[in-house]
Amino acid sequence: MSSDTDHRSAAPAGPAEIIGRLIGPGGRFELSEADVLGARLPVFTHRQRALHEVLHTSVAHADREYIVTADRRITFAEHAAQVASLAQVLREEYGIAEGDRVAIAAANSPEWIQTFWATVSIGAVVVGFNAWWSAREMAYGIENAEPALVVADAKRLAMPADCAVPVLSMENDIRRLVTAHPEAPLPSADVAEDDPAVILYTSGTSGRSKGVVHTHRNLLAVVEYHRMNDALLHEFGDPLPPQDRVYLLTLPLFHIASLHNLAVPRLATGSKIALHQGAFDVDAVLGMVERERITNWGAVPTMAHRMLEHGGAHRYDTSSLTAFALASAPSSTAFKERLRQNLPFAKDSLVDSYGLTETCTAVAAASPQELAAAPGTLGRPVAGVRLEIRDPFGEVLGEGEEGDVWVRSQFNMLGYWRNPEATAGAIDADRWLRTGDLGQLREGRLYLSSRRSDLIIRGGENVYPAEIETVLVEHPDVRECLVMGVPHPDLGQEVAAVVVLAAGSTATEETLREHVAAELAYFKVPKQWRLTTEALPRNATGKVLRPQVHI
Missing domain, CATH: 3.30.300.30 (ANL, C-terminal domain)
Known part of the structure; x- marks a missing residue:
């Protein structure tokens, strides 16, 4: 064997090779085809089937901390016991059954997360109302979702909305009910993978908000996606185990960025969530980064912009922060460069991605290396996602041609709640989702031209x-x-x-x-x-x- 061959065989595996090994036959995150709502889709072979399974396995993390705030610390064991207590109350005192909707109208809090887990673990459906909605919008959400129960914080309780269903206070009732039955068994439910688990509302293109329905399959696929990302970090030499990572949560829990892609997967991986409450405050957030040794943070560009304006990031120890992602809104290459130059934690860690509420998680992601090699890209489609650029007639376009972005995966929503016309306009018979965004593919990377022209x-x-x-x-x-x-x-x-x-x-x-x-x-x-x-x-x-x- 030649020395060249010896050199090649000793070379480290590239990203494509590592991902191929992880998702290939026999891999920990093996993808295999399965029937999903009448279409054949790639799904994670070694997946959980219902969200209560995540709660059950989380007790293995026991005394590790799951949620910390400025003044509270909740372990995985405490969280599981409190969720079990609340779930028993929901079932026995309020008659919440599988398929019933429980609406949450509140700002971020540990109780928000506990209400979520108690609800989905008994097979009911969480409806996340936008906490900034007006009384009119809240009334529409209640009319549309028809919840059997509403959980609201003090600010939302004061809103003059006509609500004919029972309402629980987040600050008083939920805090009391999570300890009402300390010996309650962990809840479970006989649900199918494609049963609804969550409804989140998007702003309406035609004047009314649409409820995006996500299933147990959708959310559990997101869990596996994040587990796979953790495994990739390990393969690339990151010495930090997933359970030692600390994730800063600053975005609303009624968004997929915080709920689907943070609160849910981190219960599965044993990682800590540092939950910032109240309005975004640069000093409070940077103080939490320093105090809790935050490793991962996903922020909207507006938050990053306020960090730049603040100019005091260097006064805090942010050396633990090694993964900094921009989410929820587009940002220019010039802005990203300003972040790298002025925020210590952004220099080598900044990543970008593309996703929608309808896709549950990112459908394309760009690492720091991708952004350096191809400024302006939103990265390559993630494992298990097919992405096509099509013309107005549905024909697939070629390299560098601009058209509509379509995506197909196990992450895509079930549809819009009680809106078959909108669902049919967004998802075709083979489960392809039309995003409404314009873009192009160049060398396998996605570049977005515009996001829903009027948005x-x-x-x-x-x-x-x-x-x-x-x-x-x-x-x-x-x-x-x-x-x-x-x-x-x-x-x-x-x-x-x-x-x-x-x-x-x-x-x-x-x-x-x-x-x-x-x-x-x-x-x-x-x-x-x-x-x-x-x-x-x-x-x-x-x-x-x-x-x-x-x-």
Whole structure:
């Protein structure tokens, strides 16, 4: 055998080879085809089948800490016992059965996570309401989801929403009920893999929010995906075991970034969650990074921007933070470079990814090496995900051609809750999901051109103009209107509105702002306004020519 051959055989395995070994036949994360809702999809062979199984196996982590906050510390054993107690109450005192919905309307707290696990472990469905919703939006969520029970914190309890179902207080009732039955057995449920487990709401493209339904299969596939990522780190020489990693949770639990991709998989891996509560505060967050020795953090670009503006990251010991991800909103290559230059923990750890609420987790991810080799990319499709770029007629496009991004995987949602028309428009018979985003593939890497042309992404929150326009035109002085996103240095985008007033109207920006604020969450209320009596430009079919309208 030649010396060249000896050299090649001793060379370290590359990422593709390692991933191939992990997901190939006999691998720990082997992918095999199975029937999923009438389509043949690659699924993890060695997977759990119901979410209560994750709770049951978590007790092996015993006295290790699962959730820590600024003033509380909860071990895995304590968490399991408290969830069991709450689950018994839900079943026996409130009659919650498999398939029933339990809505959570609250800011982040350990009780939010415990309510989630108690609910899904008895086969019921968690409905995560946006905690920033207005009373009108909350009432719609209750009407749409028809929960058998609502769990709300003090701020949401004070909201004047008409709710005819039982309501439990997060601060008082749940804190009491998690210790009501200390000897309660761990809950379980006879559920199928494709039964609903979670409903999360997205802003509505047509004026009403849509409930995205995720199944036990979806969430447990995300668990295996994160376990696989942990195994990859080990293969690449990271000496830190998964259970010694500490994950900072700063995004709302009614988003997939915090719930599906942090709270759920970290119960499975025995890792610690450092839960920041309250409004985002740079000093409080950096202090938690230093105090808890945070290793992993996923932030929206707005948070990263505020870190830059703060300018004091160097005053804190952030040396433990070796994985820093941007999520939920796009960011430019120039912004990423500013982060690398000014935030000590971003220099060699910054990663980016692409995913939707409908896909449960990232469908493409870019490592620091990928971002260095191909600035602007969102990375390659993750294991088990097929991604295609198609033209408007559904034909697959070639290298570098721009078109609609379609994805297919075991992670994709079941559909939209009680909205078969929207589901049919998003998912085809073979379980391909049309994302609505435009992009292209170059050398196997995804590059995004735009995200849902009308979509506004304000500080990581999706805002659809149609939802705001629907409210605005209800005002008697508004003839027509158009809502758009405009650049903002901190939030990425903010909401702006062009309003055509009826003849003789005396409406002002303030009256229109108050009208919208009474109906929608604060982040959807336009900050910039242009009031006019000139009709909006339209084409021959009557559609507004959005590109011709300026604030």
